[in-house]
Amino acid sequence: ATKIDWWKGGVIYQIYPRSFQDTTGDGIGDLAGITQRLPYVASLGVDAVWISPFFTSPMKDFGYDVSDYRGIDPLFGRMEDFDVLIERAHELGLKVMIDLVMSHTSDQHPWFAESRASRDNPHADWYVWADPKPDGTPPNNWLSIFGGPAWHWDARREQYYLHNFLVSQPDLNFHNPAVQDELLDMARFWLDRGVDGFRLDTVNFYFHDAQLRDNPPLARELRKSDTAPAVNPYNHQSHRFDKSQPENVAFLERFAALLRGYGAAVIGEIGDSERALELLEEYTGVAGRMQMSYVFDFLSGQDLAATRISEVFDTLHSVAPNSWPCWAMSNHDVVRHISRWGLSDPAAKAYATVLLCLKGSVCLYQGEELGLPEADIAFDDLQDPYGKEFWPEFKGRDGCRTPMVWDMGVNGGFSTAKPWLPIPHAHLQRTVVAQEADAQSMLHHYRWVIGLRRRHSALRGGDMTDMCAQGPVLTFNRADDRQTLHIRANLSADEAGGLRPWQVQIIEG
Numbered sequence: 001a002t003k004i005d006w007w008k009g010g011v012i013y014q015i016y017p018r019s020f021q022d023t024t025g026d027g028i029g030d031l032a033g034i035t036q037r038l039p040y041v042a043s044l045g046v047d048a049v050w051i052s053p054f055f056t057s058p059m060k061d062f063g064y065d066v067s068d069y070r071g072i073d074p075l076f077g078r079m080e081d082f083d084v085l086i087e088r089a090h091e092l093g094l095k096v097m098i099d100l101v102m103s104h105t106s107d108q109h110p111w112f113a114e115s116r117a118s119r120d121n122p123h124a125d126w127y128v129w130a131d132p133k134p135d136g137t138p139p140n141n142w143l144s145i146f147g148g149p150a151w152h153w154d155a156r157r158e159q160y161y162l163h164n165f166l167v168s169q170p171d172l173n174f175h176n177p178a179v180q181d182e183l184l185d186m187a188r189f190w191l192d193r194g195v196d197g198f199r200l201d202t203v204n205f206y207f208h209d210a211q212l213r214d215n216p217p218l219a220r221e222l223r224k225s226d227t228a229p230a231v232n233p234y235n236h237q238s239h240r241f242d243k244s245q246p247e248n249v250a251f252l253e254r255f256a257a258l259l260r261g262y263g264a265a266v267i268g269e270i271g272d273s274e275r276a277l278e279l280l281e282e283y284t285g286v287a288g289r290m291q292m293s294y295v296f297d298f299l300s301g302q303d304l305a306a307t308r309i310s311e312v313f314d315t316l317h318s319v320a321p322n323s324w325p326c327w328a329m330s331n332h333d334v335v336r337h338i339s340r341w342g343l344s345d346p347a348a349k350a351y352a353t354v355l356l357c358l359k360g361s362v363c364l365y366q367g368e369e370l371g372l373p374e375a376d377i378a379f380d381d382l383q384d385p386y387g388k389e390f391w392p393e394f395k396g397r398d399g400c401r402t403p404m405v406w407d408m409g410v411n412g413g414f415s416t417a418k419p420w421l422p423i424p425h426a427h428l429q430r431t432v433v434a435q436e437a438d439a440q441s442m443l444h445h446y447r448w449v450i451g452l453r454r455r456h457s458a459l460r461g462g463d464m465t466d467m468c469a470q471g472p473v474l475t476f477n478r479a480d481d482r483q484t485l486h487i488r489a490n491l492s493a494d495e496a497g498g499l500r501p502w503q504v505q506i507i508e509g
């Protein structure tokens with residue numbers, strides 16, 4: 001049997017640093033807090049952590065707007081804290097993946113400060129600048145994911161710059177080789193500090209159409225349930241990124257070559273794309289430009305029926321047969337799946353079991369293992385700029401970003417100070433300490449099913465065959481050269497196919 005790489009079929013635990021553990025008493029989590037809680041993470045049996053951005057940032061998008069890629073934001077600590085975190089993680093057998101946001105920087109980044117100062121400075125061409133149309137309007141019809149045009153007028157340069165997200169997140173010009181070289185150097189910097197891999201934010205957004213052509217009309221009706229968060233009246237033109245991107249493939253190959261030298265892995269986030277599955281194959285298929293791709297199939301929708309799961313894998317089988325996806329049901333951008341799908345505890349347990357039996361890698365989002373529901377955040381407490389823009393149709397992403405609840409201490413043991421987002425009372429019924437003491441808890445269930453996956457090579461790396469949905473009953477097999485497992489899951493609250501409500505049967509043989 002060939003050696004299976006750690007990431008292949010691995011379970012990756014996503015940590016949102018602002019909300020994991022505060023050690024400084026400012027109501028915001030930090031790196032020392034993550035280190036303090038690593039034994040808990042290791043106790044879950046996961047292979048790796050993915051830590052959302054902790055780099056120097058004005059925090060307009062809570063770290064997804066970086067102003068120094070090689071610095072730690074003082075809110076989160078210092079470089080020494082990061083070195084300790086890595087060392088401790090490795091002692092515990094955990095890999096560390098960090099989140100690189102390379103598509104754009106903060107407008108506070110020194111590169112952008114210089115770039116906007118004139119049209120002929122060393123960084124003049126590091127961002128995407130364009131002249132207005134003769135009538136003064138933006139160069140084309142591109143729209144920002146976070147609302148409004150994707151172009152912002154800069155009075156000093158008398159040009160527009162491109163931003164796919166916030167105005168304060170100017171888009172780096174990947175067509176400029178100097179930009180690519182610098183970003184590769186930056187990745188090398190973190191590899192040398194010992195990280196085991198990266199989550200690449202918005203990997204399909206790196207390159208823009210160099211000819212700045214208008215987007216074509218909509219290829220299909222925007223279905224509100226398609227993307228998550230569900231309601232964004234402006235993002236319907238983001239399919240400009242779906243054009244084939246030979247330049248991106250070339251860049252990812254350079255990135256892959258760098259990683260090979262370190263044995264590191266990447267998981268690229270393919271977002272807002274109608275061609276997500278084609279890109280999945282292009283990036284993670286036989287050519288191996290990335291190890292894994294983060295896909296959104298289970299991060300959206302009003303429910304997750306057995307039929308939808310089998311449809312996803314049918315499509316995957318025909319469109320991206322050699323790909324290696326990374327599945328997730330929750331993350332820091334979408335409504336927690338317990339609330340999104342209105343799941344009872346038995347239902348949430350069944351979905352966890354199914355998720356961890358699927359072929360691919362799996363990302364779990366902090367608090368998911370506690371069965372935390374989405375928090376209801378009042379407008380006055382709102383922090384997310386995306387939410388402020390679209391309230392009340394879309395309430396933003398704060399509801400899934402509230403702090404972890406550890407024990408019955410003040411603020412659930414998260415912080416001695418008022419947390420940056422309020423902790424819902426309902427969450428305090430579901431603390432780690434309370435669930436450790438209850439053999440039937442969600443936490444114990446996650447630990448059990450993660451352990452099951454660890455102990456069965458077929459669940460981690462085996463083939464997946466014969467997937468089929470009959471009504472609410474999903475069946476499939478996982479097999480490698482050592483074992484075969486038959487999985488039957490009743491994804492409904494009624495008896496079906498001889499299974500109790502929400503029962504999942506895993507039979508070896």
Ligand code: ISL
Pocket residue numbers: 061064065101145165201202227228229232269270271272332333334
């Ligand atoms: O959340 C989404 C649903 O519409 C996606 O479109 C999301 O905006 C996209 O996948 C990019 O997300 C990532 O980059 C953003 C950042 O705000 C998100 O937190 C991050 O996950 C910009 O850097």
